[in-house]
Amino acid sequence: MRTIRIGAGAGFAGDRIEPAVELACHGNLDYLVFECLAERTIALAQQARLADPDKGYDVLLELRMSAVLAACRENGTRIVTNMGAANPLAAAERVRDVARRLGLAGLKVAAVTGDDVLEAIRGSRLSLLEGGTLADLDNRIISANAYTGAAPIAEALAAGADVVVTGRAADPALFLGPLIHSFGWAADDWETLGKGVLAGHLLECAGQVTGGYFADPGVKDIEGLARLGFPIGEVSENGDLIVTKLEGTGGAVTTATVKEQLLYEIEDPARYLQPDVVADFSQVRVRSVGPDRVAVDGGNGAARTGLLKVSIGYIDGHVGEGQISYAGTGAVERGRLALAIVRERLALTGVPMTEVRFDLVGVDALHGAALSQGGAPYEVRVRVAARTEAAADAIAIGNEVEALYTNGPAGGGGVSKSVRQVVAIASALVPESLVSTQLGFFEA
Amino acid sequence: MKLRQIAHSRTGDKGNVSTISVIAFDEADYSLLAEQVTAARVAAHFAGIVTGPVIRYELPQLGALNFVMKGALGGGVTRSLALDAHGKSLSSALLDLDLTAPEHPEGGQARQGKS
Numbered sequence: 001m002r003t004i005r006i007g008a009g010a011g012f013a014g015d016r017i018e019p020a021v022e023l024a025c026h027g028n029l030d031y032l033v034f035e036c037l038a039e040r041t042i043a044l045a046q047q048a049r050l051a052d053p054d055k056g057y058d059v060l061l062e063l064r065m066s067a068v069l070a071a072c073r074e075n076g077t078r079i080v081t082n083m084g085a086a087n088p089l090a091a092a093e094r095v096r097d098v099a100r101r102l103g104l105a106g107l108k109v110a111a112v113t114g115d116d117v118l119e120a121i122r123g124s125r126l127s128l129l130e131g132g133t134l135a136d137l138d139n140r141i142i143s144a145n146a147y148t149g150a151a152p153i154a155e156a157l158a159a160g161a162d163v164v165v166t167g168r169a170a171d172p173a174l175f176l177g178p179l180i181h182s183f184g185w186a187a188d189d190w191e192t193l194g195k196g197v198l199a200g201h202l203l204e205c206a207g208q209v210t211g212g213y214f215a216d217p218g219v220k221d222i223e224g225l226a227r228l229g230f231p232i233g234e235v236s237e238n239g240d241l242i243v244t245k246l247e248g249t250g251g252a253v254t255t256a257t258v259k260e261q262l263l264y265e266i267e268d269p270a271r272y273l274q275p276d277v278v279a280d281f282s283q284v285r286v287r288s289v290g291p292d293r294v295a296v297d298g299g300n301g302a303a304r305t306g307l308l309k310v311s312i313g314y315i316d317g318h319v320g321e322g323q324i325s326y327a328g329t330g331a332v333e334r335g336r337l338a339l340a341i342v343r344e345r346l347a348l349t350g351v352p353m354t355e356v357r358f359d360l361v362g363v364d365a366l367h368g369a370a371l372s373q374g375g376a377p378y379e380v381r382v383r384v385a386a387r388t389e390a391a392a393d394a395i396a397i398g399n400e401v402e403a404l405y406t407n408g409p410a411g412g413g414g415v416s417k418s419v420r421q422v423v424a425i426a427s428a429l430v431p432e433s434l435v436s437t438q439l440g441f442f443e444a
Numbered sequence: 445m446k447l448r449q450i451a452h453s454r455t456g457d458k459g460n461v462s463t464i465s466v467i468a469f470d471e472a473d474y475s476l477l478a479e480q481v482t483a484a485r486v487a488a489h490f491a492g493i494v495t496g497p498v499i500r501y502e503l504p505q506l507g508a509l510n511f512v513m514k515g516a517l518g519g520g521v522t523r524s525l526a527l528d529a530h531g532k533s534l535s536s537a538l539l540d541l542d543l544t545a546p547e548h549p550e551g552g553q554a555r556q557g558k559s
Contacts, residue, residue: 039459040522130459130520213454220452256452256467259506263465265456267512269501285505298505316523357525365527367537368492385525424522427459 002237004182008230010034011206013041017067019230024071026246027232031178034081035171035204042168043313043423045085046143056087065098073104080153080174084165088113092165092442099444107444110156112166114437117310118144129427143313149275152437153177170275172200183237190277194301195239197279202243202261206230209261211251224250241296253292275308277301307429316424319387320394322401322417327379334409335360335380341408342384342400351396356386394419448539455535462516462531464538471507480543486511489541
């Protein structure tokens with residue numbers, strides 16, 4: 001039975017560069033996939049595009065492509081990535097430019113567009129999954145992008161693309177597209193498509209399946225995290241999968257690392273909603289078949305819902321934050337006094353806030369008082385964060401913390417403060433008929 | 445004993461929903477997890493953090509449970525004021541859950557009593 005090798009070169013926008021280079025040079029890969037979009041990334045990219053129409057794609061695109069493109073060309077490895085973000089066409093042109101600079105004449109780059117549905121839904125009363133309707137977000141909306149499926153990616157590959165650049169494609173679709181193209185899987189072969197989504201889901205976070213985000217010294221030890229190897233999926237024509245990594249790289253592929261990633265960000269394991277299929281992971285089994293080799297089977301699927309999820313980015317006021325540290329005996333008491341002072345000051349000065357938090361980092365900042373039992377730490381960090389409508393009010397939060405230098409408890413040091421505009425995300429479902437994807441091609 | 449002694453865990457996030465897996469190191473311990481790590485206990489453990497319902501999904505063939513906690517992330521990852529907006533550290537808090545060690549080891553008197 002035919003098998004293809006598909007590697008994950010990035011699991012998030014800021015991921016390491018060298019693991020992808022190792023895969024490009026030594027992975028003997030058919031495909032190398034870079035997944036670089038989080039829920040909010042595309043909304044931020046849309047803001048960048050509004051400021052400059054030539055921007056709005058991943059800022060590391062050129063760096064990543066410069067690092068792998070020549071090796072991929074030499075080894076016959078094709079690239080799929082969602083680094084197009086809010087501007088896949090501009091991104092594809094940049095990839096072509098990189099290819100030209102590297103002397104890779106004839107290299108073909110495809111852009112998948114059509115995920116931007118802002119104009120199609122603007123002004124509607126589309127229901128939001130968080131409650132309320134689109135109308136509630138009114139003029140604060142900055143972006144709306146549908147999670148698109150594998151079909152346009154497979155189509156671009158069939159048209160000879162060496163590199164496929166998408167916007168808001170669903171993460172597993174970046175892997176499912178190449179599988180559909182390689183094996184000719186039917187668009188209603190739900191079981192096999194479900195297996196393909198399973199492969200994509202396991203690989204899309206890159207190092208998170210090869211021992212990254214797993215180590216717990218003394219309980220779950222992992223060697224070589226500073227040179228973690230990224231995963232390779234060996235996928236058979238029937239959808240069977242083996243997860244592995246390059247010999248000599250750090251990390252580990254074990255049944256435990258694969259199980260953790262299998263359930264990562266999954267709600268109902270029997271119904272993982274994707275644009276192409278409702279994948280069913282509920283009967284999946286994993287078994288070790290060699291060093292750093294884990295076989296995964298039992299994936300299944302059911303007919304897709306015909307609905308696509310849309311991520312809607314909107315401006316949601318500002319967050320102001322300030323921090324200051326205290327140390328030594330009595331640090332916790334001085335930290336609590338500092339929080340009480342800032343609380344009183346914000347009331348006295350009447351800073352308009354819709355939400356505020358007073359945290360003692362090192363004591364109870366992460367999970368609150370009930371779960372945070374234990375001895376007194378040597379040092380604590382006071383943290384005050386508040387949501388305000390206006391930037392000027394957000395500035396006041398950090399300023400009140402900073403004023404603790406000369407007005408607060410003894411020995412406070414290391415103040416930091418920040419203000420950021422909040423780009424929040426709401427979600428909705430739209431009929432797939434509302435979204436039509438297009439391909440654009442560029443040749444080096 | 446602590447949950448941490450027999451299981452590992454990873455947290456994921458989708459909007460204002462936190463998902464937490466609980467996976468037995470040894471699949472033979474799955475029945476202990478299934479019996480003691482209930483949705484109600486997880487909800488009680490995270491009282492004050494999780495504002496919505498907690499749903500449990502069972503994956504016996506993996507020796508694993510998957511918890512879906514609604515209203516767990518301060519209004520959502522993109523809005524939250526929390527230091528850990530993704531709630532990624534919640535898995536470590538769950539692994540501190542106290543379990544009652546079985547009185548009889550697997551295959552011991554407890555099992556014989558049932559047959």
